[in-house]
Structures are given as C-alpha cells and as structure tokens.
Amino acid sequence: MxxxxxxxxxxxxxxxxxxxxxxxxxxxxxxxxxxxxxxxxxxxxxxxxxxxxxxxxxxxxxxxxxxxxxxxxxxxxxxxxxxxxxxxxxxxxxxxxxxxxxxxxxxxxxxxxxxxxxxxxxxxxxxxxxxxxxxxxxxxxxxxxxxxxxxxxxxxxxxxxxxxxxxxxxxxxxxxxxxxxxxxxxxxxxxxxxxxxxxxxxxxxxxxxxxxxxxxxxxxxxxxxxxxxxxxxxxxxxxxxxxxxxxxxxxxxxxxxxxxxxADLEFFQFHPTALDRSATPDAAAPMADRGDVAAPLLTEALRGAGALLVCADGERFMPEVHELAELAPRDVVARTLWERREQGLASFLDLRPVIRAHGPLEQCFPTAAASCAEAGLDPSRDLVPVTPAAHYTxxxxxxxxxxxxxxxxxxxxxxxxxxxxxxxxxxxxxxxxxxxxxxxxxxxxxxxxxxxxxxxxxxxxxxxxxxAGEIDWSRADVAVERNPALRREIGDLMWRFAGLVRSAEGLSHAARRLAELEPRLAGVAGEERNLLLVARLLVAAAARRSESRGAHYRSDFPATDPAWARRSFATADELLVQTGRRRLVRPTAAPAGAGG
The missing domain is CATH 3.50.50.60 (FAD/NAD(P)-binding domain)
Known part of the structure; x- marks a missing residue:
C-alpha cells in the first residue's frame, strides 16, 4: 500500500x-x-x-x-x-x-x-x-x-x-x-x-x-x-x-x-426486454460481439401501456407462466425468455396495442421508436425481437x-x-x-x-x-487504459456461467477462468481490474447460495429454501478464501448484527 x-x-x-x-x-x-x-x-x-x-x-x-x-x-x-x-x-x-x-x-x-x-x-x-x-x-x-x-x-x-x-x-x-x-x-x-x-x-x-x-x-x-x-x-x-x-x-x-x-452480490437483475439486435434486419453480429455497444432497452413501461410478449406466430405465452402475465416480476419474465431462447424459441414484443391505444410510438415512447428504427424495424407492423440483458446490480x-x-x-x-x-x-x-x-x-x-x-x-x-489494494502508486508505469479483449473475456464468462441460470459446475468453471486472468492485470489500475474483482466476488457469492431465489437461479438447486431466507454478508477476503488468493487488506470488524 x-x-x-x-x-x-x-x-x-x-x-x-x-x-x-x-x-x-x-x-x-x-x-x-x-x-x-x-x-x-x-x-x-x-x-x-x-x-x-x-x-x-x-x-x-x-x-x-x-x-x-x-x-x-x-x-x-x-x-x-x-x-x-x-x-x-x-x-x-x-x-x-x-x-x-x-x-x-x-x-x-x-x-x-x-x-x-x-x-x-x-x-x-x-x-x-x-x-x-x-x-x-x-x-x-x-x-x-x-x-x-x-x-x-x-x-x-x-x-x-x-x-x-x-x-x-x-x-x-x-x-x-x-x-x-x-x-x-x-x-x-x-x-x-x-x-x-x-x-x-x-x-x-x-x-x-x-x-x-x-x-x-x-x-x-x-x-x-x-x-x-x-x-x-x-x-x-x-x-x-x-x-x-x-x-x-x-x-x-x-x-x-x-x-x-x-452484501447480496449473487443477486443481479436481468431486464427481460432488450432489443435482440442479432435477430433484426440490420444484424451484423451478435450483441456479445459488439464491444462497448449496449443492448437497446425496451422499457417495461411499454408492457405497462399494453405491449405483449408473443411467439413468432403472435401468440402470447406469459399468461400461462404467471397470473400477472407481461407484468410479472422481472426475474420471472426474464427467466422465461431465457428458457425459450435455450429451447431455440424466439420471443417478440408486439407494440401494436400500444400504438393503437396511445398513438405513434415516436410521440409516446421516442427512445424505443428510435431503437426500432435504427434496427430496421417498423413496430406498427413488425414484431420486435427481444432478449434478456444484464440491467441492475x-x-x-x-x-x-x-x-x-x-x-x-x-x-x-x-x-x-x-x-x-x-x-x-x-x-x-x-x-x-x-x-x-x-x-x-x-x-x-x-x-x-x-x-x-x-x-x-x-x-x-x-x-x-x-x-488500499496492490497498486504501487509510486511507480510511473501504472496503467489505466481500457483492455477491450480482456473485458470481452470477462463478459462472456459471466454471461455463460453466472447469468440468468447458474450451476455449481458452471460457477466453478467461471471461478477458475477468472482467476487465470488476474496475472494480465499486474500493475493495471483501470476498469478491467474492477470488473475482474467484482466478477470473482459475484461468482463466489452465487456458489455459496445453494437455492434459487428471485434473480438468483440455480439449475442444480431450483427450489427456494426457507433456510436461505436471509441476506448474505462477507468481505472480499472471505468470499475469495477458497481460491487461495492472498488477502486484499485486513478487514475491519463487521457491524453488530450485520453478519449472516
């Protein structure tokens, strides 16, 4: 230090x-x-x-x-x-x-x-x-x-x-x-x-x-x-x-x-309806290959205004999943779309009910209208392909x-x-x-x-x-520049193994691969250093919680366990101890009543 x-x-x-x-x-x-x-x-x-x-x-x-x-x-x-x-x-x-x-x-x-x-x-x-x-x-x-x-x-x-x-x-x-x-x-x-x-x-x-x-x-x-x-x-x-x-x-x-x-690092929210640019007329590459380009969000307010989630033939599927249908909690809707995608089934947002009730999309939801137009879609006649995307920590x-x-x-x-x-x-x-x-x-x-x-x-x-941390700030060669290749590796590992659906096998694989990336960040103080640490912490927290609850879903523990009806608390050293990583810094004592 x-x-x-x-x-x-x-x-x-x-x-x-x-x-x-x-x-x-x-x-x-x-x-x-x-x-x-x-x-x-x-x-x-x-x-x-x-x-x-x-x-x-x-x-x-x-x-x-x-x-x-x-x-x-x-x-x-x-x-x-x-x-x-x-x-x-x-x-x-x-x-x-x-x-x-x-x-x-x-x-x-x-x-x-x-x-x-x-x-x-x-x-x-x-x-x-x-x-x-x-x-x-x-x-x-x-x-x-x-x-x-x-x-x-x-x-x-x-x-x-x-x-x-x-x-x-x-x-x-x-x-x-x-x-x-x-x-x-x-x-x-x-x-x-x-x-x-x-x-x-x-x-x-x-x-x-x-x-x-x-x-x-x-x-x-x-x-x-x-x-x-x-x-x-x-x-x-x-x-x-x-x-x-x-x-x-x-x-x-x-x-x-x-x-x-x-606290609670295993809980990461995925929004159900990001525009799936890999399935639009102008698709050039899957979203995961588009570097720093974010997946265009199609706000939940669209469904609140009447938009429907449908199959390719226009049939709704959410009424069979949850009594609130399109307005079910986000984890329910997002996981439903993920499961359909894994089964090879496309999901779409039908915006025509919104247009009929509220007028042109450009007037009532201009950001969504612009995203559709950029993707070559006309929501007054086209179904809009959607997919879940990481949204909130x-x-x-x-x-x-x-x-x-x-x-x-x-x-x-x-x-x-x-x-x-x-x-x-x-x-x-x-x-x-x-x-x-x-x-x-x-x-x-x-x-x-x-x-x-x-x-x-x-x-x-x-x-x-x-x-705090391992960086020697007296050195002249401390780097903060972005490393796009490393960022993509972290993002792909997290999406595949620590995303909407997790398992012990996938989380263990992600933990090993993420640990192997750490030597590439020696002397680097930039964003990828932070992404890698938080990724490792999230994976460790997700591996600890052996149940499914809310946004945290384990395919090997699909049920919600009453014994896990408690928040999770840990320092970084406590989460990473199983990896053999050296201590980051000696932690202070947890506040009274905070542990669990």
Whole structure:
C-alpha cells in the first residue's frame, strides 16, 4: 500500500502523487444518487417537510459542507441515470399509499427486503417527487394536468411517473445537473477515474480518508472527512447488458479492496426486454460481439401501456407462466425468455396495442421508436425481437439504512450500495427513487456523523494514509487504459456461467477462468481490474447460495429454501478464501448484527 504522507503536511503526498486536494465531503459519481448527495451535503435540499406518513423531517446535519464531486465522464453522463427509461415509482396517486408500495416492494423481494429501508424508501418517495418537480423536473401529465401514472411489473397500483414517455432518467438528470452546476458550494471535477480508497490506521481506528483519482496520467490524492460512493453498479460484468460502457463496478471494487463488508452480490437483475439486435434486419453480429455497444432497452413501461410478449406466430405465452402475465416480476419474465431462447424459441414484443391505444410510438415512447428504427424495424407492423440483458446490480457495498458502511468515513448510496431495499429482486422503477431518497439521506447523515472531525486538520487525516489494494502508486508505469479483449473475456464468462441460470459446475468453471486472468492485470489500475474483482466476488457469492431465489437461479438447486431466507454478508477476503488468493487488506470488524 502506498503512503500519502509521512509527515502529515500537505506537500508530503507529492512524493507519490502529483497533487493533494482537500474537502469535507467527497462524492464519487454524478448519477441521481451522487447529484442528490452533493446537493444535500452542500445544504441545498430543504428537508423541513413532513412526508405523507407523518414521519418527522430528515435531519439536515451541518448544512453547507465543503463538497467536491468527482465523476469519470462529464457531469451526469456515462452512468445509468440518464439512460433510465422506465420511470420512477412513488405513491402519489389516488387509492395508493406508501404502505401499499412497501408491500409490493417486499413481495417482489422474495423475503430478503429490509423492512426499515423499504419503509423509509416508500414513505419518503412522494416528498422526493415534490422536490424534483419544485427543482424544475417535468413529468408527463394527463389531459386534466394531473401526473400521468403507469404500472409496471410487480406493482398493484398505477404509481410510475414518466418524463417524455421513456426519457425519465434523462429529465431527472437534467434537473439535478442544473442544480449542482449552479451551486457555488459544490466543486465538480470531471474526467477523474476513482482508483483506490485511502485508509488511515490511527488513534480513531481504521477509517477511510479519501481516494486516489486519475486524470490523463496525473495522480491526485483526495483527502476528505467523509467519502460518499455513488458511482453505480457493475452492468458491464456481462457481455449482454443495457448499461453504459462506464458502469464497471468501480465503487464496489474499491470498497472491497479496502476491506468493507459486502452484501447480496449473487443477486443481479436481468431486464427481460432488450432489443435482440442479432435477430433484426440490420444484424451484423451478435450483441456479445459488439464491444462497448449496449443492448437497446425496451422499457417495461411499454408492457405497462399494453405491449405483449408473443411467439413468432403472435401468440402470447406469459399468461400461462404467471397470473400477472407481461407484468410479472422481472426475474420471472426474464427467466422465461431465457428458457425459450435455450429451447431455440424466439420471443417478440408486439407494440401494436400500444400504438393503437396511445398513438405513434415516436410521440409516446421516442427512445424505443428510435431503437426500432435504427434496427430496421417498423413496430406498427413488425414484431420486435427481444432478449434478456444484464440491467441492475442489487448487491454491493453493505450499508445500514443511513448509508453507513462498515468502514468509518465511507458512505454509499444508489446502485453501488446494498441496504436491503431490493431484496432478491428489485421492483420495477424503484431504483431512481432509491437514488434520490438515500442519496440525500446519506449525505446529511455523513455530514452530521463526521462533524466531530471538524477540529482535526485535514492534513492530519492524510498523515500515514494508505491506498488500499496492490497498486504501487509510486511507480510511473501504472496503467489505466481500457483492455477491450480482456473485458470481452470477462463478459462472456459471466454471461455463460453466472447469468440468468447458474450451476455449481458452471460457477466453478467461471471461478477458475477468472482467476487465470488476474496475472494480465499486474500493475493495471483501470476498469478491467474492477470488473475482474467484482466478477470473482459475484461468482463466489452465487456458489455459496445453494437455492434459487428471485434473480438468483440455480439449475442444480431450483427450489427456494426457507433456510436461505436471509441476506448474505462477507468481505472480499472471505468470499475469495477458497481460491487461495492472498488477502486484499485486513478487514475491519463487521457491524453488530450485520453478519449472516
């Protein structure tokens, strides 16, 4: 591990780093969670409200903290928020309630949801929507000017809000980016790759004191009283994914190398309806061979608006599978399409009912219309071929309901975290809501909790700090460039052996092959290093859970086992011990009550 400073003086870090930068709160990521966290930490979000359930207002902490937000690409770009089509769920309609929303979330989570975090999510959801609207976000409305509410898989009420039909994430991102860009108390630093966390073993015990950021070969040591990870999931683990190229599990991997407790990594959600470009008129190559090109998502809102899943002859098949048919939970629909594909049966989305009910697709679902047009399809007459694709990371860095991780000084919110709000299977359109609600909460709690450090000079926090992981940052040849060939190998292994259907034999094969790839990453600090580590952790977690539950399906253990009705917790070292890999870093003790 690399020392940042021996003396505690700021200039001491320049031995190994080009520059040291200081702040009170460091936010990593610029999706909905990161943007919300930055605004809350800087004191820009008004928490003085009562939610519909009558809960007290969220404590504001110490408003006006010095905030730095670093992002791998441009502000708001590169992550999943701006790509999100389906919508955002909240109990804002007549006949609905946070309790009903919580019941649906828990039902879909198949026994693994944390009741407190689900309750907090659904109770605070309506207020989060009001704040978004107050901040300029424009949601679709009906002819009477009321919010237009749709229904998606697993919901028993119409409670999903959309913007521009299927451009909900882009609209939420636009509103939050504008607020962050205009805030004088938030310093945005674009184009920085977060490589490793900084750790300090001192009188206060082990804590996270910042991270190593890379831009154009320059190495920056960021030192902060609190680090908030909000850098998204790991969709690029799989060759077939709806996620942008930059979603590479960076936050999960950094926390794992630092010894943080991880949770529920075996649960990865696959969206049922990505456009199957290998079966379209313009198909040039299977999607798995298209490098960084994401599988175009055909939002679940299409099925909520009447689209049907059909065979090549136009006959529906979902009514025979589940009572909710096309609106069954995502794991059910995705696995059905996977099984049909394995049997050599193609699956299609019939969009003609949507067009008949709502008008031209270009007007009501412009993103889906553009994807069809690009593939040479006319949805007014053609059936649209679909296939499952990796979509959402439900496991991640363990947090409590306030976003606190097992490492003091480190907090997490959004897809990088695992608070138990999704259980074994995420309810459709809960992810954007989670990012908003817990992005705000984690920042306020972090500012309040780390306030006792206000009298400690930041230079003292940097004293004897170490960069977690195996990279020697004093070397001049540390590489961060992408390795497309290695990325494809990881993605193909994960898709074939750790995807929708898993088995002990397949997972064991994947574990061996992934371990063999590690020597190719010696001295490399880039995205593939993170992908490989998270892939190995997911495979190990999936091998441990000898049952099928929610998004985790084992062909050798196809039944749900009541004995496994518990969440899974482990550090990276605990998950990888069976591979003989050396320890990553000595982990801290797990929080009381977190193990299991």
């Amino acid at each position: 690399t020392p940042v400073s021996d003396s505690g003086a700021p200039q001491g870090a320049l031995v190994d780093f080009d520059e040291v930068r200081w702040c009170e709160v460091l936010v990593v990521g610029s999706g909905a969670a990161g943007l919300s966290a930055a605004l809350a930490a800087a004191g820009s979000l008004d928490a003085g409200h009562e939610d519909p359930a009558g809960d007290p207002a969220e404590p504001s902490g110490e408003a006006g903290a010095d905030v730095v937000l670093i992002t791998k690409l441009a502000l708001g770009a590169g992550g999943s928020t701006a790509w999100a089509q389906g919508g955002i769920a909240a109990a804002v309609g007549p006949g609905d309630s946070p309790r009903k929303h919580a019941d649906d979330t828990t039902e879909v989570g198949v026994g693994l949801c944390d009741p407190r975090t689900v309750r907090d999510l659904t109770r605070r959801g309506p207020a989060a929507i009001r704040r978004l609207i107050g901040g300029g976000a424009r949601f679709d409305r009906d002819a009477d000017g009321e919010l237009a509410l749709g229904r998606e898989g697993g919901h028993t009420r119409n409670r999903v809000l959309h913007a521009g039909g299927d451009r909900t994430g882009a609209e939420i991102s636009r509103a939050l980016v504008a607020a962050v860009a205009a805030h004088p108390g938030i310093r945005v630093e674009e184009g920085y790759f977060a490589a490793d966390l900084l750790l300090w073993d001192g009188a206060l015990g082990r804590r996270v004191t910042g991270l190593v950021g890379i831009q154009g070969g320059r190495r920056i040591a960021y030192v902060a009283r609190a680090v908030v990870l909000a850098c998204g999931g790991a969709g690029r683990l799989y060759s077939h994914t709806t996620n942008p190229a930059a979603v590479t599990g960076d936050g999960i991997a950094m926390a794992a190398r630092a010894g943080a407790l991880l 439900m496991g991640g860095v363990w947090t409590d309901g306030d976003g606190r991780t097992s490492l003091p000084g480190l907090w997490a919110a959004g897809e990088v975290s695992s608070s138990g709000v999704h259980g074994a299977n995420r309810l459709a359109s809960n992810s954007l809501l989670e990012a908003l609600v817990f992005g705000e909460r984690v920042a306020k709690r972090a500012v309040a909790a780390e306030g006792f450090l206000a009298r400690v000079p930041l230079s003292h926090l940097a004293s004897r700090s170490l960069a």
